[in-house]
Amino acid sequence: MYPDNFRYTKEHEWVLVEGDTGTIGITDHAQQELGDIVYVDLPKVGVHVELGKSLGSVESVKAVSDIYAPLSGEVTEINKLLADAPEKLNQDPHGEAWLVKIHLSAPAEIQSLMSADEYVAYIGAEK
Amino acid sequence: MVDFGGWDMPVQYTGIIDEHHAVRRAVGIFDVSHMGEIEIHGPEAARLADFVTTNAVHNLKTGQARYSGLLYSHGGFVDDILVHKVAGDHYFLCVNASNQEKDFEHIRSLNRFDARVDFAGGRYAQLAVQGPKARDTVQKLTPVDLAAIRYYWFTDGEVCAAPARIAHTGYTGEDGFEIYVAPADAGRIWNEVLKAGAEFGIKPCGLGARNTLRLEAGMALYGHEIDASTSPLEAGLDWIVKFDKGEFVGREALLRQKEKGPTRQLAGFEMRGRGIGRDGYEVLVNGSPAGWVTSGSPSPTLNKNIGFCYLPAEQARPGKAIQIMIRNQPVDAVTVETPFYKRAK
Numbered sequence: 001m002y003p004d005n006f007r008y009t010k011e012h013e014w015v016l017v018e019g020d021t022g023t024i025g026i027t028d029h030a031q032q033e034l035g036d037i038v039y040v041d042l043p044k045v046g047v048h049v050e051l052g053k054s055l056g057s058v059e060s061v062k063a064v065s066d067i068y069a070p071l072s073g074e075v076t077e078i079n080k081l082l083a084d085a086p087e088k089l090n091q092d093p094h095g096e097a098w099l100v101k102i103h104l105s106a107p108a109e110i111q112s113l114m115s116a117d118e119y120v121a122y123i124g125a126e127k
Numbered sequence: 128m129v130d131f132g133g134w135d136m137p138v139q140y141t142g143i144i145d146e147h148h149a150v151r152r153a154v155g156i157f158d159v160s161h162m163g164e165i166e167i168h169g170p171e172a173a174r175l176a177d178f179v180t181t182n183a184v185h186n187l188k189t190g191q192a193r194y195s196g197l198l199y200s201h202g203g204f205v206d207d208i209l210v211h212k213v214a215g216d217h218y219f220l221c222v223n224a225s226n227q228e229k230d231f232e233h234i235r236s237l238n239r240f241d242a243r244v245d246f247a248g249g250r251y252a253q254l255a256v257q258g259p260k261a262r263d264t265v266q267k268l269t270p271v272d273l274a275a276i277r278y279y280w281f282t283d284g285e286v287c288a289a290p291a292r293i294a295h296t297g298y299t300g301e302d303g304f305e306i307y308v309a310p311a312d313a314g315r316i317w318n319e320v321l322k323a324g325a326e327f328g329i330k331p332c333g334l335g336a337r338n339t340l341r342l343e344a345g346m347a348l349y350g351h352e353i354d355a356s357t358s359p360l361e362a363g364l365d366w367i368v369k370f371d372k373g374e375f376v377g378r379e380a381l382l383r384q385k386e387k388g389p390t391r392q393l394a395g396f397e398m399r400g401r402g403i404g405r406d407g408y409e410v411l412v413n414g415s416p417a418g419w420v421t422s423g424s425p426s427p428t429l430n431k432n433i434g435f436c437y438l439p440a441e442q443a444r445p446g447k448a449i450q451i452m453i454r455n456q457p458v459d460a461v462t463v464e465t466p467f468y469k470r471a472k
Contacts, residue, residue, distance in 0.1 A: 035335065036144045038425050039402070057454070059403060061143045061425050062335050064454075 001028060001120075003094060007070065007110055008119035014094065015070040017110060022071050025098040026058065026089065029123045034060040037089045040082040042100055047075045049102060051109050056099070058089065071109050073102035134161040134224060137333040147339050147427040149330035150299050154258035156320050157332045159305070160313060163227025164251045165220040165234065169242035176210060176218045179234050179376055181359060183369045187212040192279050192296055196359050196367050197222075197230060198377030202384060203355040206230050207347060207364075209296060211281055219292070221253070221305075223349045237376060252313035256320055257303030257340075259470075260327035265304050267323040268316070269293065273304070287312070287319045298337065300344025300468055342433065343426050345395065345466030351406060351421045352393055352435050361389045361437070363465075391418065392443035395465035396451075398432035400458035404451035410436045411450040411457055417442060420451060426467060433467050 006014040012030035016023045031037065039059040049055040049069040056067045078100050081088060088097040114122060130136075140146060149155045167176055176184040182195035189212050197205040206226040211219040222230045231246045238244055256265050262273050271284035271293055281294035289312035297303040308316055321329055338348070347353045353362050360368070360381060368381060398404060403423050410418040423434030438449070445464045450457040 035139055036142050061339065061427075062138065064403075064405070 002116040004116045006094070006116060007113035008116065008122075009068065009070045009113060010122065011066075011068045012123075013068060013070045015110075015113065017071075017104070017107070020104050020107065021076070022073060022102045022104050023098050024055075024067075024070060024100050024102065026067060026093055027119070028093050030058075030065075031090050031093045034058060034063070034065060036061045037086045040086045040089060040099070042078045042082070043075050045075050045078060048105070049073060049075060049100075051106070051112070067099065069102075070113060071102065071104055072106045073104040075100050076103050077101040136161065138335045139333040140331045143333070143335035143339060144427045146330050146332040146336035149328060150258045150301055150332060150336065150340055151428055152259070153327045154256065154260035154264050154303075154324045154329045155299075155332040155336065156317065156324070156329060157255040157257065157337055158252075158313075158317065159255050159337075160252035160310065161224035162253050163222040163224055163230065164247040164307070165222060165227070165231055166245045166247045167218045167220070167234070167242055168245065169216055169240070171240035172216050172218050172242045173212075175234070175238055175240040175242040175244070176220075177372060177375060178240070179237050180208070180210060181368045181375060181377065181381075182210070183372045184210055184212070184218065185372065189214060190280050190282060192281055192294055194279075194367055196364065196377075197233065198359070198375075198381075199355060200376055200380060202358040202360075202377045202380030204349065204353045204357060204359070204362075205233050205355070207349055207353060209294075211292075211294065213283070219247075221307075226349060250309070251307045252310045253305060253307050254313065254317060254320065255297060255299075255303065255305045256324075257297050257299040257332075258301050258327075260324065260329075261301070261303035264320060264324040264327060264329060265293070265306070268319055276304075287316045289316065291316075298344075298346060299340035300346070300466065301340070301470055338422075339424050339427060342422055342424055342435075343428055343466065343468035345468075347393075348422060357437075358384055358389065360384050361391055361393060363393045389440055391437045392440040393421070393435055394438050394443040394445075394447075394462045395467060396434055396436055396449060396460045397463050397467075398434075398451070398458065398460045400460070402451070402453040402456075402458045403432045404434045404436070404453065404458070404460060409452040410438060411452065412438065412442050412447070414450075414457075417449070423451075428468050433463075435465075438462070
């Protein structure tokens with residue numbers, strides 16, 4: 001369920017680092033907790049996002065939740081699919097429904113994130 | 128699961144939208160056992176019930192239920208409730224879970240009649256079966272002829288061979304029944320209802336769908352549209368206030384408010400711009416702060432974003448352009464007639 005090559009945050013974001021690019025999304029656990037997602041608000045390309053700071057929001061039928069940047073960097077691409085099909089985030093949160101790609105400004109920050117095993121243990125303990 | 132007034136309640140089972148559609152199109156079942164019950168017995172039970180509530184109790188027929196308000200003397204809501212006449216000397220009140228102790232103390236403190244007030248929350252579980260197939264579903268489980276129970280009437284009978292109070296009431300804007308049973312029987316009846324409704328595609332429904340359904344139907348939720356600081360006249364609930372029935376708690380304050388006209392009024396709205404106006408968000412009229420949102424949500428049936436807000440009374444008519452501050456951005460909306468959704472009869 002939770003890919004081994006991703007790293008995870010306590011706020012339920014994931015990041016896949018390839019070279020100096022990080023692809024960011026929210027976890028399957030997050031989409032389950034949120035329920036039916038109706039809006040996804042993402043930053044503009046070129047915006048600098050910082051580890052732990054809000055980079056946008058996800059709105060479900062019942063509530064709005066911030067998305068926090070798992071790593072710092074400059075936004076290079078946003079997933080345009082989500083503007084018209086936010087429900088994809090419920091269907092494929094680890095794949096097709098990634099949120100943004102960033103150019104990492106501090107790659108060493110990845111040390112602060114959890115592995116898949118650690119994340120699974122974390123959400124297990126949270127329940 | 129979320130904590131709801133001390134009860135562990137599921138917000139959703141299969142998903143709010145999925146559950147919502149099941150109720151509009153077929154049937155859904157809600158465990159609303161958290162709702163409170165208060166019983167009033169005695170020769171002057173009706174006099175006490177009439178004194179503490181806004182709608183008329185004296186002309187209820189046995190087996191009839193009525194939506195009503197429980198008010199403070201200043202005219203604000205203690206709670207909104209359903210009053211059922213079980214017998215001339217016995218009234219059964221269904222009240223909101225988080226208000227039940229407060230309601231009980233309130234009614235008891237006003238009891239200067241020959242009547243006894245009992246806190247009965249622990250004696251009843253409540254299952255709400257709602258939707259166009261609700262009657263077909265429940266009818267399989269009871270010898271009571273459900274078609275003979277008129278809307279907002281109830282019958283004491285049996286469901287799954289257990290004693291049950293079957294009320295033709297609901298909080299979804301669909302046809303349906305609210306069934307009061309002993310807690311020990313509730314689990315079994317829940318499972319039997321799910322089996323009986325399987326052929327119609329019944330879904331168990333949580334608090335999330337309960338909220339979207341009641342909002343579309345234009346029904347108030349305590350703590351949102353109504354609370355201790357709002358009156359029935361402000362909330363558009365004039366119809367539950369019977370000034371001509373004689374003295375009742377809150378009557379003087381409401382009469383004064385009625386003479387002057389309430390300064391603010393509840394209004395329904397639809398979003399025009401992108402976003403959802405949610406509880407507590409500020410409402411602007413002509414660019415200036417004018418009110419606040421009490422409830423807001425996507426409407427799965429109408430495919431729009433809808434909600435309620437309080438506005439100055441003169442601004443609260445339908446068709447008024449307003450803006451709602453959504454995360455520091457003003458977003459266009461317009462006031463509309465409510466209910467947002469009305470079932471075809």
